[in-house]
Structures are given as C-alpha cells and as structure tokens.
Amino acid sequence: MKTTPKRRFKINRVAALVTTSLLASMAITPSVYAQQQLAQDDQQMETIEVRGIRRSLEASMNTKRFANAVVDAITSEDIGKFPDKNIGDALQRISGVTVDRQYGEVSGVTIRGTAPEQSRVLLNGQSVASTSWYDLGPATRTFNMELLSAEQVSAVEVYKTPKASIEEGALGGTVDLTTRQPLDLDTNTLMVSAELARGSLYDETDAGGAFLASWKDEQERFGILASYSIEQLTSGRHVLESIGSYYEYFAADPDTGQESTVGAWAIGSQAFRAERERTSAQLTAQFAPTDNTGFVLDYFRFELDNPHVNHNFLTVGGRGSGSENVQNNALGGTEQATITPAYASIIYNPVVRNAVNMKADVLNLSGKYIGDTYEVSAVLGQSTSDGGTQFGASSWWIPATDEGDKIGDPAFENGQNSTDGGFSYDATGPYQVWLSSLDATDASQFKHAQEANFQTTVQEHDIRYAQADIKWLLSGDLFTSIEAGVKVNSSEFSRVAIHRNPADVIGFVPNGNLSNWSDGVFTDLHSQSSGHILDSYAKLDEDQWWDFISGKYEAGELIETSALGDTFGVDEDMLALYVQSDFSGEYFRGNVGLRYVDTEQTSSGYADGQAFKETVDYDNWLPSINIAFDVSDDVIVRAAASSVMSRVNYSDLKPGLAIQENFGSANGGNPYLKPYEADQADLGVEYYFTEASLFSAAAFVKQIDNVVFLTEEVEFVDGCGAQPSEYDSCRVTRPRSNGDGDVTGLELQLQHTFANGFGFVSNYTYVDSETTRPDGATEMVPGVSENSFNGSLFYENDHISARIAYNWRSEWIGVGAAQAVRNDDYQQWDASIVWHAMENLDISLEGVNLTNEVIQSYDTNYDLTQNTIEFGSRYYLSASYKF
Incomplete structure (x- = not known):
C-alpha cells in the first residue's frame, strides 16, 4: 500500500512560542470590565441574576437574543440546580436536538439531522478527550454524555451555525459546556447536597452527594473554587431482542411445501443490571492582578464505573435441527415457526464484567489581556481519557439432557443431540416464545457447556492544544472589531482489542449443574410487554461465579491474547487559522469570517499479523457569515451561511485488509476517507413579546458531501487471488467516502411565563434528512427523526x-x-418539584421516564421484530443547602 510521507507539526515548539510570547500578558478579565470594553459586541446585553425556573429561562433567552449566531442556551437555576439530571436530558429540550439512549441515560446528541458523532461537545470552548466503556460498538468521536455530571455545569450553549472563531468539526452543531469561576461567585460560597436514587427495574436505593466551595480575597483579585460530586444508581435495561443478523437458516422443502425459515440467529430475554458510579471533580484557580489582566487554571476529572451483569436466555433458531409450522410475511421474513431441537439450541448466557470504566482528565490554562482598543488571549491545555471493558466471564448453560458435557465433546464423533431444545416463537411484535418441554425456572435442568469466547477492549485518547487569539476594536461605521487566531491541536487515539479462545477454558467447571451456581429466579421481566413473553428464568449467582472465574485468572488458567485485527490507532495533528470580523449598523449586526484547518492523519493497525501505517493530509477552507436584523425592539430576523466539516469515526480509519486469497476478496478499514463536508444556510425570525416570552421559527438546509458507506469495489491487492494475474481483480469491501446527503428542516419554538407563576416552554422540529448511496438508493440518516416535539x-x-x-x-x-x-x-x-424549605435549603424530588416507555424496533429488510427495550423509571430525592 502506498504511504504518504509523514509531516508532523511540532506542537511542543508552537506551544512554547505561544506561551512565551503571549501567556505573560494574557488574562481572564473581571466580567464587569470586559463587558464595558466590549459593549459594542454585546449590544448592551442585559445581566440577569439567575434564580428559579423563570429566571433561568430569561437568562437562556437573553443569550439567544443577543448572540451574533444562531444559538440556544440552557442556564442553571442556581449552583447545583441544573434543570435536568443529565446534560443530555436537558439538551433534548432544545429545538433541533434529539438524543440517543443506550442504557437509559443519554449518551449522544443529534443536532439538525446529522448523526451524533457529527456534533461537537466542548468544555469551556475546548475539546475533551473521550473513550467508551462499551466494547462491542465502533470507536466514534462522540463525547459520551454519561460521563459528565450536571452538577458542575452552569450553562450550555448550542451553536447551530458556526463562527470562524469556534473550533471546527461539527456538521450538525457545537455544544459548549460552561463551568463556574470563583471571581464570579460571592466569597465563601458553599453548597452541599445529598441524594437518594432508585431505578424501577431493580429494588435498590443508592446514595450520592455533592459539594462546591468558592473563595476570593477582599480585592477580588484571586479566587479558588473546588467541587466534587458522586452519583450512584443501580439501573439497566430489560430487552426482548434478536441476536445476530437475519438470514435463511432452513431452506424451503418442496416435498412438504414447508417455506424457508428466515430470522435472527437467536431470540433473547435479556436482563442487564449495572451498578453505575459517576464522579466529577473540579479545581479552579483564578487570578486577576489588574483590572485588565488575569489567568484561569482549571482541572477537571470525570469518571464512570459501570460494572454490570447481562443475563440472557436464548432460544437459538440458527442451531435447531429444522422448522415446522412456518408462516412468512410478504418480505419473506418468518413471523411464526416451531424449531425442532438440536444440541445447544437453548442457551442461558450470563455475562459478568466487573472491570468496566471510563474517565477523562482536563488541565487547562487560559488568560486574556484587554487594552484600550484590543484584547489578546491564549489557551494551553491537555485532555486525556481511557476506558474499556477488561476481563469478565461469558458462560453457556444448555439443557441438562443435551448429550456431551461441552461443545464439541470428543466422545460424540457424529455430533451431539438434544431432546429438550425445541421451541416455538412469534416475531410480529415483542417476541413471544413457547418452550416445548424445558422449564426455564428450574435451574437443575441446565448444565455448563463452555466459557464462551469474547473480546475486550482498552481505549486511550490524548489531546494537546495551544491557541492564541487577538481582537481589535474598530471605530468604523460598519465593522466594530476584527479578530484572528491560531490553534494547534494534537490528538492520539488507540484501541487495543483482546480475546480469549474458548478451546482453552471449556469443560473446567466442577459441579456443572446450574442448581449449584444459581441464587434464584428472575420474575416479572419486561413488565411493559404483554403476551407469552419469556419473563422468568433461573439465574446465575454472579458473585459466586465471579469469585470462581477471577480465581482462574489469578491461577493463570484463563489467558487473554491480543486481537491484532481489531487493534488500531489514529493520530492527528491539526493546525487551524481564522480571521473574523464583527459588524453592526443601526438595525443590524453580525459576523463574517474564514477558518482554515490542515489535518495530518496517521492510521496504524494490523492485517494478517502484519503492521500497517498510512499517513494522509487534507485541508479545509470554512467560510461563515451570520447576520441579525433588528426589525423592531422585539423582532429579530436572522440569516446565516457557512461551510463546515466533520472527521469520520476512528474505527473506519483502521488500515490494512483481511485477505481471503482463495476467494479473491478482502475487507478492512480505509485510512484515505475524506472528512464529511457540508454547505449550509439558515433563515429565522424571533419575536420577544415579554421579557420571558418568545416565539421563533427557523428554516435550514445542508448539502453534505463525502458521506461514508460500506461498499465493494474491484481493486489491485497484492496476494488477493489464487495467482498474481488475479490480484488486480480483488473484490474489496471497505468504508468509502462515495455518498452524499441533504438535510432540510424547520424549527418552531414558543415559550411564555404568566403573571400567576405558571409558564410553558415548547418546540417542534421537522427534519427531512437522507443520504444517497453510490448506486442511487436513498436512506434515512441513522439517529434522525423526521418529527420531534418537546x-x-x-x-x-x-x-x-x-x-x-x-x-x-x-x-x-x-x-x-x-x-x-x-x-x-x-x-x-419527566417531572420535578423543589420545595424551598428554608431560605437556603431546598428539598427536591425528580422522576425520569415516569411511564416506563419502551423502544420498539424492527429489522429494515424483513420487517421482523428486532428489540423491545425497557429502561425503567428513575427517581431522585435530594436536599441541598447553600451557605
């Protein structure tokens, strides 16, 4: 494979230059002075003291009203009183934003018709390194919202249209999370809180708490803020699900007229339970030696521990010996069938994983100096993250009457049989299952068959950045300021995969009947689904089993080896330059700018045990313009246009190919993928009919290029084919930047507060979002709903x-x-109520997903049931006191 010569930016030298030349004179100035100096930019923005829901809405609306771009905001009511328990839950209240839930809490956000990984999440304007604990998913660029506590965030701003000064990488929008600083708070501010949390799926109550302390000297020149929170919740999900892709596992029988059987490999009744613990810490020092200079040093640490157990009772059609009573739909998918038994056609599969974690550290030094007609600022920082799932146990338990003690028992040369593995199922709604002879609640009817193969992952991500900006205030009639800046950003992402071969560990369990390892029976699973669902079965005592398995690890009987084919890394060095000018007249204001970014990307990985490394370089020119017309004191018309880009998922950039030489085919990743690029435009109107009331409407369009699809093409690949003459005809399947997309949308927002204390906030979003494949076929963008309402x-x-x-x-x-x-x-x-019991004491009760709604999904090819996911309700009782 051809490798482009590597050209690295010397980030340490650039950072040293930035630091030496600017940092001594940079400062975060006291907010009052900055507002006085930059009044032309802020257009006399009101200062709102935030107390209660109404004041929070007024502050958020104030941010939207005076912004020079299309921005929506969420503001904390007070310290420790963010409107929602989770940042992602709060973001779903914003028009144009929908959220992705995997295990109950929000993990990613979709903005204006684009996938979650195409939105950016910044902390105080800077990137945060991010990994994931989920070992089966792709490595994306999505910041996992599960990692961040809402306790430490004072405000969230969602930029739906970019400015040149904002870091690139967002196709949908940029979410900027703002934390508190000590010089903005009263001296000796102290807040403490305690919490009890409970999920409806599991009868456990967990405790949590938080504190924030802030001090500043009498001259308000130096301040220190420290905060810490811990949240614990036993939660999870119950799922009636299919396992594996849909395919024909029994052909039609013309002699009997039996139709073919098409379905998933297995149907599962899953009970996932996690003991989640999320901790967040912040330490901030702020120093303003003069009225126009100052520094801020921030340190953040976020951590999520998520040890979990996933019980799954599987009826495995793909392992049956045949099918009867088959009924297929018009698409050829099997809606009903009876599966005749075969060895291990019923499997109870508990997965115990105790070493599950992800964390992120952020260290950030920023400063600013404001002169009479200019300001100079800079930032130097680093963010690191690591996460993954390590060690664990994934065992198979099968009917005790099945022949043989383990999979592939050598005592049965002609295979193994079963008498109790038969079942019938219905796939037209939430899965219905009837076992032919087995009692799923009787542990004595199951035995251990094998410790299954599984793969674990370790992810690491490291970001280093240095940034310098300068802004001049102008005295012209049109342009009020001009701003320019440079930023260098180095990102290193790696994912190490590890697997264990089941051949090394099967058949080693003493007293292998499940009755010796069970601690009871699951009952009342899938409470929101009706019919003959598999809602009860005997379960493993996970503590007893984990003690046994961890002993095997310690004794060296369980050996994990590298899975080189799924091990890879992506290093990126980025240089960004921008220039931006703010302008205003009697009835208008806005900004125009250009951002240039050069990316050098090196992908490393393995194929057939051989190391591969590929380096590519690309650049993007990103112009933008935002303009707001003040039609009257209360009506604003906005227009915006810009070019944006978004880098592709790390997993897709993995180099190297797995070659099947005898078949003349290969598959793998693609380090030459281009970034997503889009041209977009926005037009909207906002009517502020009281100080806390708003009606707005906005239309937007995006034209997207370089959409990634997994496709097959003929390429020359050395070694792909039975002989060299066939190497140039290799059929290669890999992700390619060969599609495009279009997004058209409309957002409506209405909020109002009445004099009697009542009020409402509402919004509706319509998005027509689709991508076009190379063959001309169109698809909906994953994660995007056409209609949403809040x-x-x-x-x-x-x-x-x-x-x-x-x-x-x-x-x-x-x-x-x-x-x-x-x-x-x-x-x-969702609902919440806060009782102001004393002047500084609040008691609150919050409920999330009160009606325990489920997500119901279907296969797109055969219109058969895929998943019925139940997350349960969550409840929080807390008390907070502010000194």
Missing part, C-alpha cells in the same frame, strides 16, 4: 418550583447488534 409546563412561587416535561420523536433508523433497525416513535414524561 414541551414543559412549570409553576413556581416563593415556596415551590414544579415542572412536568414531555418529549416525543417519530420513528428513526438506529443500529442494532448486527444490522440497521427501524425504531418506532418514542415518548417520555
């Missing part, structure tokens, strides 16, 4: 603040275990 009704007075919130989205395409799925529309109700 509404909140609230009431507050001097004693209570209460809110009920509703969220709904229409159907969308998601990604299942092995293929794309169509998810039905989804709705969710």
